[in-house]
Amino acid sequence: MDDVLRITLFTLGVAALSTLLILPFGVGLGWLLARRAWPGKAIVETLVALPLVIPPVATGLVLLKLFGRRGPLGHFFERTLGLEIVFTWKAVVLATAVMSVPLLVRSARVAFEEVPVRLEQVARTLGAGPWRAFFTISLPLARRGLLAGGVLAFARALGEFGATVMVAGMIPGETVTLSLGIYQNVQLGRDDAALGLLAISVTLAFGAVAASEWLLRRKTP
Amino acid sequence: MTLSLQGVRWRTDRFSLEIDARFGAGVTGLFGVSGSGKSTLVEIIAGLRRPEAGTVTLGDTVLVDTARGVALPPEARRVGYVPQDAALFPHLSVERNLRYGERPGAAGGFALAHVCAVLGIGGLLAQSAARLSGGERQRVALARALMSAPRLLLLDEPLAALDAARKDAILPYLRRIRDEFRLPMLYVSHAPEEIVALCDDIAVLDQGRLRQHGPVDEVFRRPATPEVARIVGVETILPARVTSLIGGLATLQVGSASLTALAPLLAPETHDVLVSIRAEDVILIPPEGVMRTSARNQLSAVVRAVGHEGATERIELDCGFPLVAMLTRQSAAELDLAPGRPVRVLVKAPHVHVIPR
Numbered sequence: 001m002d003d004v005l006r007i008t009l010f011t012l013g014v015a016a017l018s019t020l021l022i023l024p025f026g027v028g029l030g031w032l033l034a035r036r037a038w039p040g041k042a043i044v045e046t047l048v049a050l051p052l053v054i055p056p057v058a059t060g061l062v063l064l065k066l067f068g069r070r071g072p073l074g075h076f077f078e079r080t081l082g083l084e085i086v087f088t089w090k091a092v093v094l095a096t097a098v099m100s101v102p103l104l105v106r107s108a109r110v111a112f113e114e115v116p117v118r119l120e121q122v123a124r125t126l127g128a129g130p131w132r133a134f135f136t137i138s139l140p141l142a143r144r145g146l147l148a149g150g151v152l153a154f155a156r157a158l159g160e161f162g163a164t165v166m167v168a169g170m171i172p173g174e175t176v177t178l179s180l181g182i183y184q185n186v187q188l189g190r191d192d193a194a195l196g197l198l199a200i201s202v203t204l205a206f207g208a209v210a211a212s213e214w215l216l217r218r219k220t221p
Numbered sequence: 222m223t224l225s226l227q228g229v230r231w232r233t234d235r236f237s238l239e240i241d242a243r244f245g246a247g248v249t250g251l252f253g254v255s256g257s258g259k260s261t262l263v264e265i266i267a268g269l270r271r272p273e274a275g276t277v278t279l280g281d282t283v284l285v286d287t288a289r290g291v292a293l294p295p296e297a298r299r300v301g302y303v304p305q306d307a308a309l310f311p312h313l314s315v316e317r318n319l320r321y322g323e324r325p326g327a328a329g330g331f332a333l334a335h336v337c338a339v340l341g342i343g344g345l346l347a348q349s350a351a352r353l354s355g356g357e358r359q360r361v362a363l364a365r366a367l368m369s370a371p372r373l374l375l376l377d378e379p380l381a382a383l384d385a386a387r388k389d390a391i392l393p394y395l396r397r398i399r400d401e402f403r404l405p406m407l408y409v410s411h412a413p414e415e416i417v418a419l420c421d422d423i424a425v426l427d428q429g430r431l432r433q434h435g436p437v438d439e440v441f442r443r444p445a446t447p448e449v450a451r452i453v454g455v456e457t458i459l460p461a462r463v464t465s466l467i468g469g470l471a472t473l474q475v476g477s478a479s480l481t482a483l484a485p486l487l488a489p490e491t492h493d494v495l496v497s498i499r500a501e502d503v504i505l506i507p508p509e510g511v512m513r514t515s516a517r518n519q520l521s522a523v524v525r526a527v528g529h530e531g532a533t534e535r536i537e538l539d540c541g542f543p544l545v546a547m548l549t550r551q552s553a554a555e556l557d558l559a560p561g562r563p564v565r566v567l568v569k570a571p572h573v574h575v576i577p578r
Contacts (some may be wrong), residue, residue: 010333075429102389110454112262116308118304118308119308119310121267121269121295121302121308122304122308123321124268124294124295124296124300125267125268125269125295125296125298125300125302125322125366126296126321126322126366126369126371127296127299127322127324127369128296128321128322129294129296130294134320138308140312141311141312164279
């Protein structure tokens with residue numbers, strides 16, 4: 001298969017998988033942050049926002065130490081599931097997921113905050129348990145913001161570089177995404193190839209952001 | 222079905238609510254100014270707030286008992302709740318709003334067609350809830366609460382967001398709910414005219430405490446304390462019969478007396494009404510006083526009792542029906558009012574308020 005096509009599909013696949021993986025977590029945490037007061041809330045809020053503010057390479061280093069073979073989590077996954085994570089495609093998914101989760105949680109929180117609490121309360125008085133109220137009222141009413149957040153997280157995952165390169169390396173055919181490919185090609189003096197990948201990156205990112213804008217502006221039916 | 226609250230306590234830094242009360246069948250108006258704790262109390266009953274102490278029971282169901290760690294979640298209480306803003310689900314059609322809380326087969330459930338007929342919303346079922354007018358929204362919210370087979374209805378100022386004309390249009394529906402479904406209702410309001418038009422009993426709430434609780438006419442005529450009088454105003458409320466209605470001017474039989482009232486909105490076929498006359502609107506003159514006056518209503522009366530309330534005097538009169546007048550100390554002294562003395566009563570027609578029952 002053509003290298004460029006393979007890198008493009010790999011990048012799209014990784015971004016889609018990481019977005020799918022963080023979706024339940026991000027939406028759930030967004031709701032908890034918007035609606036509930038719980039001990040340690042401020043700490044969780046800070047932890048989740050951290051990847052936005054510290055250098056991606058630093059986040060990558062933390063992941064490398066945690067998920068490396070001698071790291072606590074890496075050791076656990078290898079022993080119990082036989083999973084080797086670092087320097088495989090799984091590490092790419094891990095890095096992009098961690099880097100894009102803050103965007104999803106923030107969007108989800110704002111989306112849920114815009115749903116009047118009153119509606120959830122009335123649903124409860126009408127006999128709906130907390131889960132039914134969430135799935136029939138909160139989720140549908142927050143869906144535009146959640147979709148937009150998902151698209152944003154997906155776009156972030158498409159372009160992730162710093163954390164990925166730390167935890168997944170730059171193994172051709174195994175962990176090279178569009179961003180990594182651009183860097184690698186420039187390093188090797190293949191500027192034309194780099195520019196080709198750049199064009200694809202820009203197109204994908206543009207598409208993702210346009211989709212997010214469209215979802216946000218679309219009128220409620 | 223009796224709703225009973227015992228030692229219910231709820232507090233913030235600036236506000237505390239402490240309530241003991243029993244609410245029986247019929248409609249009880251929960252009356253008080255904003256910040257008196259009306260909504261907080263209703264939310265405690267609905268299960269949206271947890272009191273720090275106390276028990277709440279509905280019939281033989283314990284809703285809350287803090288001593289035993291019991292607090293039923295709202296979905297297990299079967300208490301219908303209609304907030305001020307109606308809180309319809311905007312992403313659902315009217316019909317799906319109504320069916321959201323439907324409990325097929327539950328005792329006390331009402332059929333969709335019946336509820337829609339009573340509230341006049343049968344034609345709206347297919348519409349999106351987001352596109353309704355203010356009055357339609359409130360009727361759909363009431364219907365939705367009824368559809369959930371509630372054992373108690375909590376209405377938290379359901380008319381407050383509407384203008385006067387819409388209010389008058391919704392009140393008959395509330396009366397129909399009262400008469401048709403025979404559910405105990407707590408009706409929160411800070412508008413005395415709504416309470417008079419709808420409620421059997423009134424509970425006056427002030428700074429988180431229940432100040433007086435009794436039949437509406439009783440509480441309005443004889444507020445237990447000057448505080449209650451200040452909150453509700455003093456009013457005489459009496460049943461009356463319409464004997465004629467011409468050009469918006471109604472003639473009413475009240476007790477053994479006849480009164481003229483302005484009632485431009487009264488439906489032509491109405492017979493039984495309530496009249497309310499605020500005590501401050503009653504003018505007293507000496508029995509031999511002038512007869513030519515613009516006041517449409519002039520009645521001979523006898524003073525029954527005189528009571529002091531701050532700078533005012535509360536005069537209880539008999540003029541063919543019991544009537545209360547509030548006068549300043551000076552006026553009362555000049556008229557030399559004492560039990561047994563005759564006096565003439567003047568009330569302008571617009572001050573005789575006619576309320577359909």
